[in-house]
Each structure stands twice: as C-alpha cells, then as structure tokens.
Amino acid sequence: MRLTSFTDFALRALMRLAGEPARSFATSEIAAEFGISRNHLAKVVRDLADGGFISTQRGVGGGFSLARPPQSITLGEVVRALEGEALVECFREDGGCCSLLPRCRLKGKLAAAREAFMRELDGTTLAECAYPARSKASPARGAASRSNLPMVKWRSTRRSSPKASASRCRGSGKACARAPSPAFPSVASMRIRGGIG
Incomplete structure (x- = not known):
C-alpha cells in the first residue's frame, strides 16, 4: 500500500x-x-x-x-x-471495467491485504x-550532531623542518622564529578511530 x-x-x-x-x-x-x-x-x-x-x-x-x-x-x-x-480499478464504486471479473482471484487477496493494513x-x-517540539539546543535540520560523528584522528604526511619554521621576516631580512603552520592531512593519512584503516 x-x-x-x-x-x-x-x-x-x-x-x-x-x-x-x-x-x-x-x-x-x-x-x-x-x-x-x-x-x-x-x-x-x-x-x-x-x-x-x-x-x-x-x-x-x-x-x-x-x-x-x-x-x-x-x-x-x-x-x-x-x-x-x-x-485497484475493480475496487472503485462503479466496479471499473476490469475484464477479469467476475472470475478474478486477485481481488479477494488485495481486499484482505488492504483490510489488514487499515486494521493496523x-x-x-x-x-x-505524536511528534514533539524540537528543543532549542538541537541541531538544525540536516546538520549532524557532534556526538553522532565518528572521531577522526589524523596525522600529517608533511614533515616540518627547522628551515620551514625559520622564515624571513618581511622587510627585515632577519630570520624570524615562527611556529610551523598546521599541515592539512591527506585522505590517505586520515584514520577513523574504531573504524577500518
């Protein structure tokens, strides 16, 4: 149905x-x-x-x-x-124009199925x-809750070198000590905690 x-x-x-x-x-x-x-x-x-x-x-x-x-x-x-x-057509009030009537064996089975469906x-x-109101704190429609997302652990395949962390300061010509910029993980380096891979 x-x-x-x-x-x-x-x-x-x-x-x-x-x-x-x-x-x-x-x-x-x-x-x-x-x-x-x-x-x-x-x-x-x-x-x-x-x-x-x-x-x-x-x-x-x-x-x-x-x-x-x-x-x-x-x-x-x-x-x-x-x-x-x-x-189906033969269930219409006017009986429709089914050529299988009156010897059709399907109508009784469909009627029984319909009645079982309606009985439920x-x-x-x-x-x-009843569909309760959404709480104000619940995520917007289509947005996944953080608690339902798998924990993703990643490690960078990019290595930082001492040379990369000491870059030239703009205009001064002197070496500036900077923290290396965070590397973005490649897909191959991402591991889902508790998952495969």
Missing part, C-alpha cells in the same frame, strides 16, 4: 499538532519545519478541517489546532478520509505517533 503525498503531509501535520495539543500553529510554521510547500499544506489543512480533525482560526493569533484529543483520532480514520483513490492503522492513535 502506498499513501499519496497529500495524506503523508496531513499525517505529519497532525503528528506535530499532537506533540503540542494545547497550542495553535501557523501553516508557514509547519511547512518550514518539515520542508514542504506552504500552498500544498494549506490545501491539506482545509481538508483536515472539513474532516473535523482540526479547527482553524483566522486573523491575528490565528492558526490551526487539533479539534479532538489525539487519543481519540486514529490513523485509519485519517487515511480513509483523505485517500480517495481505489487500490485503526489500532494506532495520533497520540502514539
């Missing part, structure tokens, strides 16, 4: 609302947080409001919030309300999938 991107966006928005059910959100806020089109999300919000999942308020301080407690909304209910497409979603509430 594959859900449309429309339903996917709706579920994401509802999960975010369930993370902070007492507050109201602006469409632009959710769109920016999840990196989705604001215009597309506005259509999703309209359909969710029509379905009774969220309540909206216009004007200053407006936005949208859950219309019901997240414990009372199941994922199956949301998916049924938003997924208008039939799984019917048994899962929005509260179970």
